[in-house]
Amino acid sequence: MNNSTQPNNFISDEKKLRQKRRERADSRFHWYGLTALGLALAFLVFFFVDIIGQAVPAFYQTEVKVNIHYVEAAKTNYNKAVDHKLRRVVSRAWLRTLPVYLKRHPELIGNNIKQWVPADSRVDQYIKQHNGHGLKSKYQRIVDAMAEEGRIRQVFNIRFFTSGDSKLPENAGIFSAAVGSIFTLLITMLIAVPIGVMTAIYLEEFSEDNHFTRIIEVNINNLAAIPSILYGLLGLAIFINFAGVPRSSALAGGLTLALMTLPIIIIATRAALQSVPSSIREAAFGLGASRWQTTWHHVLPLAMPGILTGSIIGLAQAMGETAPLLIVGMVAYVPDAPDNILEAATVLPAQIYTWAGESLRAYEERTAAAILVLLTVLLSLNGLAVYLRKHFERRW
Amino acid sequence: MNTSKVNIKDLKLWYGESEALHGIDIEFSEKRVTALIGPSGCGKSTLLRCLNRMNDRIPGCRIEGQILLDGDDIYAPEVDVVQLRTHVGMVFQKPNPFPKSIYENVAYAPRIHGLAGSGSDMDELVETALRRASIWKEVKDKLHTPGTALSGGQQQRLCIARTIAVQPNVILMDEPCSALDPIATAKIEELIDELKREFTIIMVTHSMQQAARISDQTAFFYMGDLIEFGETGTIFTQPEKQQTEDYITGRFG
Ligand SMILES: Nc1ncnc2c1ncn2[C@@H]1O[C@H](COP(=O)(O)OP(=O)(O)OP(=O)(O)O)[C@@H](O)[C@H]1O
Ligand SMILES: [Mg+2]
Numbered sequence: 051m052n053n054s055t056q057p058n059n060f061i062s063d064e065k066k067l068r069q070k071r072r073e074r075a076d077s078r079f080h081w082y083g084l085t086a087l088g089l090a091l092a093f094l095v096f097f098f099v100d101i102i103g104q105a106v107p108a109f110y111q112t113e114v115k116v117n118i119h120y121v122e123a124a125k126t127n128y129n130k131a132v133d134h135k136l137r138r139v140v141s142r143a144w145l146r147t148l149p150v151y152l153k154r155h156p157e158l159i160g161n162n163i164k165q166w167v168p169a170d171s172r173v174d175q176y177i178k179q180h181n182g183h184g185l186k187s188k189y190q191r192i193v194d195a196m197a198e199e200g201r202i203r204q205v206f207n208i209r210f211f212t213s214g215d216s217k218l219p220e221n222a223g224i225f226s227a228a229v230g231s232i233f234t235l236l237i238t239m240l241i242a243v244p245i246g247v248m249t250a251i252y253l254e255e256f257s258e259d260n261h262f263t264r265i266i267e268v269n270i271n272n273l274a275a276i277p278s279i280l281y282g283l284l285g286l287a288i289f290i291n292f293a294g295v296p297r298s299s300a301l302a303g304g305l306t307l308a309l310m311t312l313p314i315i316i317i318a319t320r321a322a323l324q325s326v327p328s329s330i331r332e333a334a335f336g337l338g339a340s341r342w343q344t345t346w347h348h349v350l351p352l353a354m355p356g357i358l359t360g361s362i363i364g365l366a367q368a369m370g371e372t373a374p375l376l377i378v379g380m381v382a383y384v385p386d387a388p389d390n391i392l393e394a395a396t397v398l399p400a401q402i403y404t405w406a407g408e409s410l411r412a413y414e415e416r417t418a419a420a421i422l423v424l425l426t427v428l429l430s431l432n433g434l435a436v437y438l439r440k441h442f443e444r445r446w
Numbered sequence: 447m448n449t450s451k452v453n454i455k456d457l458k459l460w461y462g463e464s465e466a467l468h469g470i471d472i473e474f475s476e477k478r479v480t481a482l483i484g485p486s487g488c489g490k491s492t493l494l495r496c497l498n499r500m501n502d503r504i505p506g507c508r509i510e511g512q513i514l515l516d517g518d519d520i521y522a523p524e525v526d527v528v529q530l531r532t533h534v535g536m537v538f539q540k541p542n543p544f545p546k547s548i549y550e551n552v553a554y555a556p557r558i559h560g561l562a563g564s565g566s567d568m569d570e571l572v573e574t575a576l577r578r579a580s581i582w583k584e585v586k587d588k589l590h591t592p593g594t595a596l597s598g599g600q601q602q603r604l605c606i607a608r609t610i611a612v613q614p615n616v617i618l619m620d621e622p623c624s625a626l627d628p629i630a631t632a633k634i635e636e637l638i639d640e641l642k643r644e645f646t647i648i649m650v651t652h653s654m655q656q657a658a659r660i661s662d663q664t665a666f667f668y669m670g671d672l673i674e675f676g677e678t679g680t681i682f683t684q685p686e687k688q689q690t691e692d693y694i695t696g697r698f699g
Binding site (some may be wrong): 258261327329330332333334335336337338339340343347348352 | 527528529530531535538542543544545555558559605611612
């Protein structure tokens with residue numbers, strides 16, 4: 051055969067054209083990908099910058115240096131402790147603590163002490179130059195004059211972490227919500243993790259593959275996709291109305307969230323078990339290990355990183371959940387941290403939701419700060435998941 | 447003559463609806479090496495897995511017939527599968543040490559069967575098993591490093607050590623060398639030759655040379671039937687059946 055009339059296979063015009071087209075498609079796709087990534091990053095950066103920018107002021111509280119009159123009358127009427135014109139400048143939340151303080155320290159009666167005390171939230175917002183601070187111009191002038199004299203300063207807002215919710219923003223903090231979140235999450239963890247892991251082990255390692263187990267499997271997968279608010283209704287029906295668990299309690303919330311987290315943990319655990327090579331099971335069975343021994347000694351340790359990761363991610367999701375808790379009454383005004391799991395409690399995301407609906411300007415920064423705290427906890431949980439996975443993998 | 451160790455009588459096996467073994471009758475002699483050969487899919491692994499009841503784990507797998515170990519039916523209802531597997535050990539095609547230390551790999555089975563405490567008894571048992579699997583010299587200084595960090599051939603010998611640690615009577619090997627290089631293969635073959643003094647060994651192999659080199663008896667299977675069974679020398683030099691001769695000489699399969 052004569053090859054010389056045939057065009058070279060690699061450089062014919064048609065092939066060159068095709069190659070060009072292919073390269074163009076490749077580079078187009080490359081740019082699509084980069085654009086999408088860039089957009090996603092931009093959103094993320096914008097979100098964080100915005101939240102942090104809004105949240106930072108909440109970590110500072112304005113204090114004013116005023117004369118406090120420790121007089122007998124202040125025991126019954128705390129307003130008597132400050133000059134009349136300063137009544138809207140000093141924090142009412144702080145003033146309210148005076149009578150109790152005076153009763154405990156009667157030796158102070160008769161003194162007139164110049165001291166730093168927390169400012170009212172409107173003053174605080176005015177000093178932080180936030181729009182909508184709500185401070186009347188009469189008081190604005192007083193505050194301006196005080197600032198001139200150096201009687202105004204900003205200190206770290208420890209109350210944000212040590213006190214519960216309050217109708218006076220300068221006294222509102224995340225403490226009771228954080229305690230509620232911890233109680234709720236502990237219950238969720240103690241219920242959902244053992245039951246979920248055992249269910250997955252049973253389905254993966256023990257049950258026979260029959261109609262019944264397949265129906266269960268399909269249902270579990272469906273449960274994971276149900277809108278979370280429905281779990282709230284389920285929790286209300288089962289735990290509160292039927293089992294009589296107190297409404298708004300961490301127990302009710304924790305059980306409800308456990309229902310929601312269960313399918314996630316089951317699915318993650320099953321995936322982790324499936325990823326353990328079957329040769330390991332064969333080896334153990336071949337040596338005469340029982341099913342339980344095989345699972346417990348060989349399969350579970352290898353599946354552990356996956357199980358831990360799945361559980362932590364499930365719990366993190368539960369921690370950020372508000373909708374089902376709305377239904378069991380945990381989105382509520384809870385000024386005092388609960389002492390036990392049966393008392394009324396609220397959780398961090400619910401606290402955020404409550405503050406977001408408040409009209410006073412000072413709640414806005416507290417909302418952002420609470421979001422920041424929640425995000426930090428969630429990111430730490432996810433970081434923990436990554437760390438545990440690495441740590442367990444490093445064993446061999 | 448050789449005493450019979452395992453006696454299979456008219457064994458039929460189904461995977462769901464399809465019959466994989468069509469009535470196998472065969473006797474494996476004590477302390478000898480029997481090679482099972484035949485084309486892919488003819489049922490060698492299936493037969494082997496019947497002997498320690500590993501097929502029990504496969505859903506839809508069902509057998510008929512009898513398998514006698516020292517005269518006792520291993521499928522009798524009162525037989526404890528866990529006990530059976532301490533009598534009939536198994537080495538798999540792909541080396542599958544546990545992702546634990548070398549020591550743990552060998553100590554595991556004796557421990558769960560209560561054959562030794564965890565003190566010097568166990569140390570001794572582990573050393574003996576590793577010595578008999580001729581891997582002691584290579585690993586004695588790193589007993590507490592992971593078994594999975596060994597080479598493929600070493601891993602396979604570790605698996606053999608792990609199997610013989612519980613003193614089985616019969617060792618089943620399903621293509622134990624197919625994942626190994628020639629040198630590692632030679633070592634395993636040497637080891638098998640050594641082990642047959644104490645154990646009855648039944649192995650599946652795809653290598654005719656290997657079967658000829660190390661087995662005493664050879665069984666040729668085809669499509670779920672036992673075609674021919676006899677002394678290895680005879681099978682390889684004067685097979686009775688044409689099919690056997692064709693397979694051995696590489697004309698089909
Ligand atoms: N778990 C199973 N489920 C259903 N059928 C199976 C199963 N295992 C094996 N079989 C079938 O049984 C027959 C025998 O398989 P087996 O694995 O015993 O062959 P083999 O001789 O070991 O082949 P190879 O040399 O390739 O390992 C094959 O037709 C196979 O498809
Ligand atoms: Mg096979």
